[in-house]
Amino acid sequence: MSWGAEQQGQGYDGGYGYGSAYGYDPGHGLPYDQPLSYGQPVSYGQPTEYGQPGPYEEQWQYQYVPGPEEPAPAETAETAETAEVEAAETTGPVPVPIPVPSPPPSSEKGAGGARDRYFDALRAVALVRVVTYHTFGWAWAGLVFPSMGVMFALAGTLMAKSLERPAIGVVRSRMRRLLPPFWLWGSLVVLAMMIHGWMPGWQIVFWVVPLGDPPGDAWGAQAWEILWYLRAYLWFVLLSPPLLKVFRKAPVPVLLVSLVPIVVLRYGWQPPDDRFGSALTDLATYLFCWLVGFAHREGVLRRLRPAAVVPASLAALAYGGWYALAHRSEFGTYDLDEIPLAQAFWSAGFVLLLMYFKAYRDVDLAWLARFGRLDRTVTVFNARAVTIYLWHEIALVLAVPLIDQFWKVPAFEKWLPLESQWFMFAVGWVLIGIAIPLFGWAEDLAARKRPRLLP
Template sequence: MQGADATDVQRAADPSPAAQPAGRDRYFDTLRAVALIRVVTYHTFGWAWAGMVFPSMGVMFALAGTLMAKSLERPALKVIRGRLRRLLPPFWFWGFFVVVAMLIHDWMPGRQIVYWIVPLGDPPGNAWGEQAWEILWYLRTYLWFVLLSPLLLRVFRLAPVPVLLLSPAPILVVHFAWEPPDNRFGGALTDLATFLFCWMLGFAHREGVLRRLKPFAVAVLSLAAVAYGGWYAFTHQAETGSYDLDDIPLAQAFWSAGYVTLLMCAKDHFGIDFAWLTRFPRLDRLVTIFNARAVTIYLWHEIALILAVPLIDQFWNVPAFETYLPLESQWFMFGIGWVLIAVFVLLCGWVEDVAGKKKPKLLPGGRTATS
């Protein structure tokens, strides 16, 4: 998600046709790109198993935690201001269109509209715009993690391994001992508890803790967490009607914890860096675009999928399209959705550049002149 952190991107010292971001980790960049693709896929097809194949939210929180720990080598207030500056302008730009559209469709806002300025709670809206704004839980949770990170990192450094191992405790408390209120506060608390381990795992990677752990022990504990999360999801379907991890926070927490730990430790213990991406300039640039425009893709993808439906409806009025195109297929809608996402990236992605105090570009990672 945190493509807003792409302000760290600089040109590589090695002149090549495509500018490579200096200091970027292409393995992590690729994970973030895959996570975004999985999010769009899930919101198109609604496959309950998609979260098990690749737990995008856990991956994105872990990657964001790594970047936050790195940034906190600088003064905390400066880091927090920088994160807010990178996140809020794209959110405000997107939110303007969503709020105006809901107002046109009879929405009457109250005092809670303040959450459309700083999303420390879920911004309010009406049912007409729900598909667009329901994804904002991620931004709200990310924002809280950013604000809490100076304290969390200080606590983590006191006893890294015990703190990491205890970080699933809040979701166990929330699930078994104390039920949070059914309101904005309760929802935020549950999401923070669900993904706390992943965020702390990002700290552990950045601080070199994962590299010092024994691979066998890490693998056993990770697989045990995945097994428990999967078992809980499949044995509690009656409560939600599905094994979808998004509907079962406890299962989501443990599945993501184990899965993402394996991904992070694989990098530390096997030195995975995906440097080979540079041999495929187009694929490498695509990964760069996904990371530099991650906030734009995340915010606008649901609107793209919403607009794909009436657009495809118009295709039925063209006999050739009706005859030769698979207009009823969800895969066709998936394709049209990505075309519209690309349009939004071109039209709106520059806001991320402005928020990061960079020169606005249609697309990042373009060709540069060589000396």
């Protein structure tokens, strides 16, 4: 099983404040420009009849000057319906205006319900790190950015937000948005393995709903081994309604206790080496990250003091890093993806800092809108996160025979770095870019949106 892979999704929160400068007249608006002579009688003029303006009233009488017409305030559905009924009773039926849809909110805003660019940027970076890791195999990549922990934390935040609605509908919606892109991808992978000689058994049901690791042969292992993330994600989605109820009763204690299961699996009970054991290990490894997403959405992190959060995060990072390096000989590497206990603590400390920074400083990265291409790239990565995750391994696999063909062209052989992994990395991204319009529409259909080549 590969521990270094990942998926998708924003929403997200930020706003803008606008200030105004106000002034006042230090003269208080008094109309007197000459001082009165005290002690002299003042003539007030002749009495006037009531209803006629006096001399002072004529001087200061308010004159209405019509300004530019302002739009009427928007009506609610209730007031509009009432006005229509009253008008129908007196003058007959009133034609109902056709509503004009308003444009979607800008992605750089968060307070209005639009996506939060801080979370979108983290998801995009996580996807790039996954493709980079699967290209170069750098063991230190997980220490620099634990993409899987970040992705589970972002998914936990969105799940907690969605569970403000009825849980059954939320779970059904999450599964509906994930499974169609998976079915499209899986049908091609299964067909390719069967053509290559693979004979499936009853376990093929996990290719329909991946609650367990889908089966496959060694020839297609590089493609299907990344499905552990989808399996773990589905289990977290199913468990989220009861998890959120327990979390709300005692947020901080539940968050701290969530690291206990992975310690028990390491030093206490050893899980079986099968689908059940793999699923249990993955859930225990990333449970803290998922609950940190809950903590952010529920406002728990915002109420905590930096003096408590920062030392706890650094302690988790220190223990996870130490464990990976100290047990390097046992696992043959310090790669966190191969060491669940180190992955759990390192991801916990890293993700806690990221989410607390968001909650404490209310960062939204709205400035991304000033960089059009970068902002557009982040948008595409988030709208096609499942497509990028599923197809990136196949893109890297296809990059190898494609580069082999380049060697047959003398100009390519002379001027292109065909033997470099960086060149394969670039070719892989080109193929991923081709897969996005070819297969990304499945994500639109799964979300019940109009299919588009690019979001």
